[in-house]
Amino acid sequence: MFDDEDIEDYLEEEKERKAAIKRYEEMLETHDSAYFDSEEFEYIIDHYTQHNQLKRSRQAVEMAMDQHPESNMLKIKYARQYLLENDAQSAFEIMQHVERVDDEQDPDYFLTLGSCLAALGKSKEALENYFSALPYFDEDEKFDLYNAIAYEYQRLRKYDLALEFYDRAMPFAEDVDTIYHEIRCCYLSAGRKEEALAYFHGLVDKDPYNSKAWTNIGDVYRMMGQYEESIDPYEYALSIDPEDLWTNMHLADIYYDLGRYKEAIDTLEEALRNGVETSMIHTTIGDCYYRLNDLQTAEEHFHKALEINEMIGAGWAGLGYVYSDRGDSRKAIRCFKKALELEPWETDHLYSLATDYMKLKEYDTAMDCLRKIQEQTPNDADAYYYIADLYGQQDKIDEAINTIKFGLLQTDNDSSLLYLLAYAYFVKGSHGEGLGALDEALSADFEAWPEFLEFDKELLSNDAAILDLIAQHKNKQQ
Numbered sequence: 001m002f003d004d005e006d007i008e009d010y011l012e013e014e015k016e017r018k019a020a021i022k023r024y025e026e027m028l029e030t031h032d033s034a035y036f037d038s039e040e041f042e043y044i045i046d047h048y049t050q051h052n053q054l055k056r057s058r059q060a061v062e063m064a065m066d067q068h069p070e071s072n073m074l075k076i077k078y079a080r081q082y083l084l085e086n087d088a089q090s091a092f093e094i095m096q097h098v099e100r101v102d103d104e105q106d107p108d109y110f111l112t113l114g115s116c117l118a119a120l121g122k123s124k125e126a127l128e129n130y131f132s133a134l135p136y137f138d139e140d141e142k143f144d145l146y147n148a149i150a151y152e153y154q155r156l157r158k159y160d161l162a163l164e165f166y167d168r169a170m171p172f173a174e175d176v177d178t179i180y181h182e183i184r185c186c187y188l189s190a191g192r193k194e195e196a197l198a199y200f201h202g203l204v205d206k207d208p209y210n211s212k213a214w215t216n217i218g219d220v221y222r223m224m225g226q227y228e229e230s231i232d233p234y235e236y237a238l239s240i241d242p243e244d245l246w247t248n249m250h251l252a253d254i255y256y257d258l259g260r261y262k263e264a265i266d267t268l269e270e271a272l273r274n275g276v277e278t279s280m281i282h283t284t285i286g287d288c289y290y291r292l293n294d295l296q297t298a299e300e301h302f303h304k305a306l307e308i309n310e311m312i313g314a315g316w317a318g319l320g321y322v323y324s325d326r327g328d329s330r331k332a333i334r335c336f337k338k339a340l341e342l343e344p345w346e347t348d349h350l351y352s353l354a355t356d357y358m359k360l361k362e363y364d365t366a367m368d369c370l371r372k373i374q375e376q377t378p379n380d381a382d383a384y385y386y387i388a389d390l391y392g393q394q395d396k397i398d399e400a401i402n403t404i405k406f407g408l409l410q411t412d413n414d415s416s417l418l419y420l421l422a423y424a425y426f427v428k429g430s431h432g433e434g435l436g437a438l439d440e441a442l443s444a445d446f447e448a449w450p451e452f453l454e455f456d457k458e459l460l461s462n463d464a465a466i467l468d469l470i471a472q473h474k475n476k477q478q
Helices: 004-030 038-050 054-067 072-084 088-095 106-119 123-136 143-155 159-172 176-189 193-206 211-223 227-240 245-257 261-273 279-291 295-308 313-325 329-342 347-359 363-376 381-393 397-410 415-428 431-444 446-454 464-477
Strands: none
Touching: 004 038, 038 054, 038 072, 054 072, 072 088, 072 106, 088 106, 106 123, 106 143, 123 143, 143 159, 143 176, 159 176, 176 193, 176 211, 193 211, 211 227, 211 245, 227 245, 245 261, 245 279, 261 279, 279 295, 279 313, 295 313, 313 329, 313 347, 329 347, 347 363, 347 381, 363 381, 381 397, 381 415, 397 415, 415 431, 415 446, 431 446, 431 464, 446 464
């Protein structure tokens, strides 16, 4: 407990702190200059960094270094400023000029140098400094340090040691969600999925109302591909904390992936009833209604998503799909363009644009979209597939064949392209070459032959040589 003298010292220090900050800000307002001692600058810099006012803290620390260039503590704060600005190299260079002169500065020295080294990817050296800092802190003050040590062990793939220090940090965590996430990542990265389940089941055995632990059980099942098994843990978590947005979203995603769109909608609408409303929720509900072919309700939710956040690309794309299905390709294109502007890395938007330009018979513009995809993902078979298909729609069979051949070189003879090449040869009338390509395709992926016949049943399903070749491969499979 604090005694009266401790309280008096604290109140006096707080008074000095406020006075220094006030005098500093008055100086800024009057565009004047003034002298502050090094301790006053420490107060001022800490005030701005604690309020995330990095421009102000930068200004203060530079003035501090001008007035007190030899102060080790101010050099440490200068290095921290660079760390906050994500410039670890500059921070590290400053720390090389800090002299360790007394025990009072040592914990700040070790922590800051450790943070620099960690940011530079030098985990082993960072750990040495973190361990040097440990003795200076009481047990209940070590949360951040334990967490930092655990994270560096995790980066070094020393998962048992990482787990040990996450466990040490756990009793002092105000929010366990982040630590649970890291613990789960350690187990899964080490390929110890069953141990991850056992760990979180152990937590709910001790505390059945630990909603975060239930969520992590659901997450582990989901990452193991056991979607059905993940549903109950997510539902338990939501029964305890119905306002947990991410658990709502995870459960809805599971139902969505399983094609259970009505249940996904029910899950998210329950979140809305509990006062949790985000653009992401409305976008997902809209997508579910779109899958159920209820375009009107889907459109309503996509609009609600954009009212909350007009910068969400998925909302614009969702509207694009609705308009495209209604036959309004012009409106769809405007929406897909907006989605692409917000998410330029998302090739699905380019595919959607190409599809609607094709509906309008604007083939050159559609081709431009597909070429952009090819540039972004040169080893992805889909781009070559759709470019060849677009040539096919224009009866440019030779161009389609050349595209497929080039795509096969880039994708290590992707089986879907081999089947498409066979079809293109049959359309061209090059029967022998078609059978040769089909033979390769059947050898690469025999199970896909029914989809191949769906390309053109009249042309392919009535060809005795094609059916005989499929039968030969079937016999080999058996």
